Amino acid sequence: PQLDTWDSQAHLVVNWRSAAQHCPYKVLAWALLIFDLDRNIWYVVDGASQAAVHLGTSGEDVGALDSDVITMHVGKGITAGRTYAACVAALSPRGWTPFSELSRARVLHNAASSFQELMKDAKETKDDWPQRPRFAVPTEMVPGASSPVALSLGARDFLGTIRRIRLRTVVTGCPNGLLTDVDVEVIGDGIALMVTHIEGGTAVAQWNEGQRQRHAFHVHGAMVAPVVRPGDVILRVNGISGAAGMLTELGRRPARVALTLERRSGEHSPGIVVNAWATPPQESLDPADKLFPLDNRLDGAAVQAAEAVQWCTLLAPEEANILARMVENDAEALEKAVVTVSMVTLADPYALRYGGILGDAERRGHVVRRTGAALASTPKNDSNPDSRPGSRQQGSVQDDKVMIGIKKAMSDVASDADQLQVAIMQFHRASHAVKTSQVGQRLLDRAQNLEALWRWQRECAKMRDELKGGLNHVLVNEARLDGAPPPTNVEAARPPTAPGTFAEPSITGTSSTHNEDPPHSLDALIELRQKAEKFGEEIEFEMAEVGEVIIRLGLANDEWKARRQVDLAAADPQENEKTLTQALNVAATKGVDVRIIQAGRDLVKRWQVTGAKNLNHDELYTATA
Numbered sequence: 001p002q003l004d005t006w007d008s009q010a011h012l013v014v015n016w017r018s019a020a021q022h023c024p025y026k027v028l029a030w031a032l033l034i035f036d037l038d039r040n041i042w043y044v045v046d047g048a049s050q051a052a053v054h055l056g057t058s059g060e061d062v063g064a065l066d067s068d069v070i071t072m073h074v075g076k077g078i079t080a081g082r083t084y085a086a087c088v089a090a091l092s093p094r095g096w097t098p099f100s101e102l103s104r105a106r107v108l109h110n111a112a113s114s115f116q117e118l119m120k121d122a123k124e125t126k127d128d129w130p131q132r133p134r135f136a137v138p139t140e141m142v143p144g145a146s147s148p149v150a151l152s153l154g155a156r157d158f159l160g161t162i163r164r165i166r167l168r169t170v171v172t173g174c175p176n177g178l179l180t181d182v183d184v185e186v187i188g189d190g191i192a193l194m195v196t197h198i199e200g201g202t203a204v205a206q207w208n209e210g211q212r213q214r215h216a217f218h219v220h221g222a223m224v225a226p227v228v229r230p231g232d233v234i235l236r237v238n239g240i241s242g243a244a245g246m247l248t249e250l251g252r253r254p255a256r257v258a259l260t261l262e263r264r265s266g267e268h269s270p271g272i273v274v275n276a277w278a279t280p281p282q283e284s285l286d287p288a289d290k291l292f293p294l295d296n297r298l299d300g301a302a303v304q305a306a307e308a309v310q311w312c313t314l315l316a317p318e319e320a321n322i323l324a325r326m327v328e329n330d331a332e333a334l335e336k337a338v339v340t341v342s343m344v345t346l347a348d349p350y351a352l353r354y355g356g357i358l359g360d361a362e363r364r365g366h367v368v369r370r371t372g373a374a375l376a377s378t379p380k381n382d383s384n385p386d387s388r389p390g391s392r393q394q395g396s397v398q399d400d401k402v403m404i405g406i407k408k409a410m411s412d413v414a415s416d417a418d419q420l421q422v423a424i425m426q427f428h429r430a431s432h433a434v435k436t437s438q439v440g441q442r443l444l445d446r447a448q449n450l451e452a453l454w455r456w457q458r459e460c461a462k463m464r465d466e467l468k469g470g471l472n473h474v475l476v477n478e479a480r481l482d483g484a485p486p487p488t489n490v491e492a493a494r495p496p497t498a499p500g501t502f503a504e505p506s507i508t509g510t511s512s513t514h515n516e517d518p519p520h521s522l523d524a525l526i527e528l529r530q531k532a533e534k535f536g537e538e539i540e541f542e543m544a545e546v547g548e549v550i551i552r553l554g555l556a557n558d559e560w561k562a563r564r565q566v567d568l569a570a571a572d573p574q575e576n577e578k579t580l581t582q583a584l585n586v587a588a589t590k591g592v593d594v595r596i597i598q599a600g601r602d603l604v605k606r607w608q609v610t611g612a613k614n615l616n617h618d619e620l621y622t623a624t625a
Contacts, residue, residue: 001032003086003103010108011075016088019100020070025092029064029133031148032072033141037083037105044137045074048129052077055137061151063132064091080110087143091133096148099141166235166262167294169211169226170544174203177253181205182228186243193234193243204228224294228259236260238548239475245482252552258545262291318344319352322361327413331368334361374404402430403440406447417454420447460539463532467542470525471549478553481519518557522550555591562590566600575607 001016014032032045034052043052046062052074053062065072078084085102135148171178181202184193198204208227216225237246238258250257322337338361345352402423409416409423424447427435434440529546532539566587569580584600 001086001088001100001103003084003106005106005109007109009075010080010110011073012078012084012086012106012108013071013073014086014088014103015071016100017070019088019090023090023092023097025090025094025097027067027090027092029067029091030069031064031089031091031096031099031135031137032074033087033089033099033137034074034078035085035087035102035143036078037085039082042137042141043077045072047132050074050076055139055141061134061136063129063134064148066129078108080108083107089148091135091148091150096135096150098145098147099143101144164262164264165224165292165294166260167224167226168258168260168541169228170541171204171207171228171257171259172255173207174257175253176203177250178204178257179247179250184234184247187233188243190243191241193246195228195230195232195234197230198228228261229263231264233262234259235262238552239471239545249552254548254551256544256548258541258548319357322357326361326364329368329371329408329412331365331372334365334368338362338365371404371408374400399430399434402427402434403443406443410447410450415454415457417451417458420451420454424448424451460535463528463535464539464542467528467532467539467546470528471542471546474520474522474525474549474553477520478556518560520553520557522553522557526550559587559590559592562587563592563596566592566596570600570603575611577604577607577611580604580607 001014001019004013004015005011006013012034014034016030016032020027029047033055034043034045035041036043042055044055044062045052045065047065047069048063050072054077083105084107085105087099087102089099090097134151136151137148138146140146174181181199181204182195183197185196186192187194198208208225208229211227212225234246235241236259237249238254238256240246240249318337318341322334322341325334325337328334338358341352341358341361345358406420406423406427409420412419424444427440427444427447430440435444525546529543529550532543532546562583565583566580569576569583572579580600581604584597584604587600588597
């Protein structure tokens with residue numbers, strides 16, 4: 001292309017009329033790159049916004065330029081006073097061509113009336129090409145060789161497509177409770193809560209800011225952080241589902257709030273509250289097809305890769321399959337994948353994103369077969385002295401098998417610690433020279449560390465499953481108890497009896513001779529949590545959720561015990577006012593229903609009246625006698 005600048009305005013004029021005239025294919029779209037020679041920085045020009053986007057932005061993809069565009073004025077996104085060059089690529093029915101060689105370099109003048117100033121007040125217009133081809137550029141860009149990577153239309157980036165992401169986070173540092181700083185409303189017929197507003201400067205707002213600074217990352221151009229923001233739908237709070245139960249739990253003001261959230265991402269401006277469950281005008285949010293669970297334990301690059309793999313937008317299924325087979329150790333499965341991809345390329349030579357994948361797969365197949373053959377090799381000619389046990393040749397073959405075996409176990413995608421342990425034991429049978437060599441010692445040290453790591457990960461995963469199982473058990477029991485009919489008014493439920501008799505029923509409406517154990521058995525869950533403490537932040541969410549459940553149900557057990565003590569004191573035939581009063585005072589601190597407390601205090605008063613009458617009767621009887 002030809003590159004020119006104007007003295008009056010700070011923008012580049014890129015023209016590729018010659019390339020358009022000499023292109024042998026029908027051009028469907030163009031891709032334009034700008035290179036900053038002073039800073040060694042690449043920019044890609046977005047066809048929709050016509051802005052230069054820094055190529056170093058992780059996962060950034062842009063729209064192609066229209067096919068009839070052969071001149072582009074670029075000013076937005078670049079800096080005046082620097083030297084630039086440009087190159088272009090064309091999209092044809094057969095795919096993207098490589099980028100051209102760089103144009104002659106030009107210095108972008110620092111004009112008094114810059115292009116940025118002229119465009120400052122310009123309103124952004126909606127893209128008039130909804131099916132605009134999208135592409136990404138390799139970060140290792142080589143003019144004349146590298147090609148744009150075509151991206152299929154669909155759910156590819158968080159900002160461009162409406163989708164729900166699900167994440168989990170633990171809110172801390174809110175002594176006044178989450179509801180003091182956050183406004184919520186009930187949605188979904190009472191099955192969830194939606195955050196409508198977060199008060200600025202509050203504990204939650206400060207916690208959000210800390211989370212953004214420590215844990216935020218970009219995923220395909222979208223900022224993702226485990227924070228609470230308006231529009232988030234709250235599905236679970238400390239193990240409790242359902243709007244009523246979650247509001248009750250939040251009203252308890254727990255020190256930690258383990259939240260499971262769903263967030264709507266895409267096609268809405270920051271600051272606008274959009275219900276994560278709202279249905280877009282032209283797109284149905286099917287729960288199975290439009291939900292992306294976000295794993296907070298992964299970094300941004302890993303999340304981005306997981307998101308791209310899940311939506312299968314960067315690679316064709318056949319190409320994805322051959323990549324998966326290449327990281328395994330099954331030569332036959334890899335050979336079948338190579339045959340499948342070869343048939344695809346015969347039908348469409350431009351179907352693959354990575355042109356050298358077949359060669360890489362074939363080389364990987366040779367390595368897998370050679371490794372298997374070496375591990376299975378045995379001396380065939382026992383008459384040969386060099387092949388007998390203890391000979392130099394036999395020792396060399398054994399050393400090769402040991403080295404290959406331990407490397408294969410270390411590279412196994414299954415992360416099998418037991419298999420690696422066997423390979424380490426085999427390594428100790430190698431020759432003294434191999435075991436004491438620097439390479440051998442370094443390999444053994446790495447293998448032992450990797451085995452310890454894999455076992456730790458396996459134990460961690462097992463402990464996470466055990467925690468979930470134990471937590472689910474107590475939550476099911478809690479839900480069963482909460483689903484029972486609420487107790488009726490204690491006074492109305494009491495049958496009429498003569499004052500002063502000892503036939504008073506339980507004040508709480510339950511028999512004091514049954515249910516001697518608390519309603520929630522927490523010993524097993526407490527023991528599991530103690531065992532899981534060594535895994536630390538790896539299971540932070542599960543630990544926080546289990547911890548708050550233990551606290552909540554422990555308080556419920558304390559309330560039950562206090563209520564039972566009131567029952568026992570109320571059923572005492574001696575009508576001990578002091579014992580019942582003490583039990584009522586303890587019950588008041590344990591959250592026992594105020595109706596029960598009041599009924600108990602009324603009973604104390606009746607006992608006092610009855611006691612006074614009996615005392616007067618005894619005095620009168622004594623005086624008469």
